[in-house]
Amino acid sequence: MASSPPETAQPVLRFAPSPNGRLHLGHALSALTNERLAAQMTGRLLLRIEDIDRERCTPALEQALRDDLAWLGLVFERPVRRQSEHFDDYAVALGDLRRRDLVYPCFCSRQQVRAAVLAEEAASGRRWPVDPDDAPLYPGSCRACGRAEAQRRIAAGEPHVLRLDMARALAAAGGELSYVLIDAAGQASTVAARPGRWGDVVLARKGVPTSYHLAVVTDDALQGVTHVVRGRDLEAATDIHALLQRLLGLPTPRYHFHELLTDETGRKLAKSRQSESLADLRAQGMTAVGIRQMLGFGSAAGSTP
Numbered sequence: 475m476a477s478s479p480p481e482t483a484q485p486v487l488r489f490a491p492s493p494n495g496r497l498h499l500g501h502a503l504s505a506l507t508n509e510r511l512a513a514q515m516t517g518r519l520l521l522r523i524e525d526i527d528r529e530r531c532t533p534a535l536e537q538a539l540r541d542d543l544a545w546l547g548l549v550f551e552r553p554v555r556r557q558s559e560h561f562d563d564y565a566v567a568l569g570d571l572r573r574r575d576l577v578y579p580c581f582c583s584r585q586q587v588r589a590a591v592l593a594e595e596a597a598s599g600r601r602w603p604v605d606p607d608d609a610p611l612y613p614g615s616c617r618a619c620g621r622a623e624a625q626r627r628i629a630a631g632e633p634h635v636l637r638l639d640m641a642r643a644l645a646a647a648g649g650e651l652s653y654v655l656i657d658a659a660g661q662a663s664t665v666a667a668r669p670g671r672w673g674d675v676v677l678a679r680k681g682v683p684t685s686y687h688l689a690v691v692t693d694d695a696l697q698g699v700t701h702v703v704r705g706r707d708l709e710a711a712t713d714i715h716a717l718l719q720r721l722l723g724l725p726t727p728r729y730h731f732h733e734l735l736t737d738e739t740g741r742k743l744a745k746s747r748q749s750e751s752l753a754d755l756r757a758q759g760m761t762a763v764g765i766r767q768m769l770g771f772g773s774a775a776g777s778t779p
């Protein structure tokens with residue numbers, strides 16, 4: 475069973491955007507859903523800046539993001555946690571997993587992984603299994619690389635990432651994994667987590683000594699987050715989070731996944747697709763009240779529609 479925080483604790487929610495582009499309406503929906511649920515539960519509302527990707531995240535984008543949220547009338551508790559200031563915390567979690575031999579170095583480039591998968595598909599005549607994001611599962615080429623060989627390659631400066639050995643991790647976790655899901659009607663149910671469908675996920679890479687998965691579970695625990703409210707696009711990844719929480723002895727928050735906004739072609743809004751930003755809408759004369767109303771959140775900050 476998931477070890478959830480006690481029901482009696484004051485709820486703690488967080489909005490956790492990445493400053494790697496301008497915020498769009500989808501982010502506004504996520505932030506406002508967090509605000510509404512925090513108000514309904516008399517909970518605390520935190521802002522966390524998820525800026526582990528030091529190449530794509532910039533101080534200017536973080537400032538723009540904070541300006542957009544303030545313009546929307548969102549008020550968060552201080553201090554704001556900025557992930558790039560806490561790499562040491564993620565290193566402790568990673569070190570714990572490494573000591574237990576649950577992580578291994580992988581020297582395969584993306585092209586090598588793609589080539590190995592294509593070769594397997596050609597040999598078997600079957601499609602190679604994919605993860606919930608439709609990416610081919612890592613074929614495991616480096617899993618069997620002995621410790622001495624891996625040390626030699628690392629010492630020689632070969633670029634590598636660190637992957638979770640999913641089979642060993644599942645064995646170490648022992649037993650069923652689950653988390654409590656709160657649906658749109660506020661009903662709670664326990665859902666089974668199946669992290670195995672993600673294969674050997676990357677937990678750290680060159681230049682970024684952690685991954686989204688490791689940082690998010692570490693921070694949710696350190697910040698005492700009791701309710702994670704985020705888009706449905708992160709529902710499947712929650713299985714990995716439940717596994718990491720079990721392995722690291724962290725509590726598993728309750729989860730609510732809100733629907734995603736889509737564009738006129740039916741695809742979810744994304745910074746990478748240059749979806750119209752809140753700043754664009756503001757420049758076109760849209761008001762914060764207008765955005766709140768458009769997304770179904772009444773008109774005033776903190777109001778419960």
Ligand code: GLU
Nearest residue numbers: 490491492524690704708
């Ligand atoms: N930083 C993630 C994003 O911007 C969200 C993380 C989360 O809510 O767990 O998509």
